[in-house]
Ligand SMILES: [Ca+2]
């Protein structure tokens with residue numbers, strides 16, 4: 001049955017996601033690097049800055065018309081030049097780190113990460 005085969009294939013692809021889930025606690029620098037790498041991954045043309053189009057396409061497939069993402073881009077683009085450059089991303093990451101690090105000890109523990117993580121994978125969130 002083809003649908004069943006698809007389910008098996010999806011299950012086999014799952015470890016790619018699990019890889020990111022269960023780590024005890026990370027220092028602020030690691031957290032910041034991961035987040036900024038993730039943001040810079042949207043830089044499709046590799047010019048070191050993220051255009052509005054790259055931002056729309058880079059986050060999630062099919063998210064091009066997501067108004068929330070468009071609004072977020074406008075918020076992050078501090079100098080309103082239509083691009084997120086390194087400085088803007090660094091500032092964004094630093095602000096997020098401050099927000100996520102609830103007890104201000106410079107490390108992000110599992111509880112803080114779980115609280116900050118958007119609830120897109122409920123199973124992983126409860127496993128944390
Ligand atoms: Ca770019």
Ligand SMILES: [Ca+2]
Nearest residue numbers: 077079081083
């Ligand atoms: Ca900018």
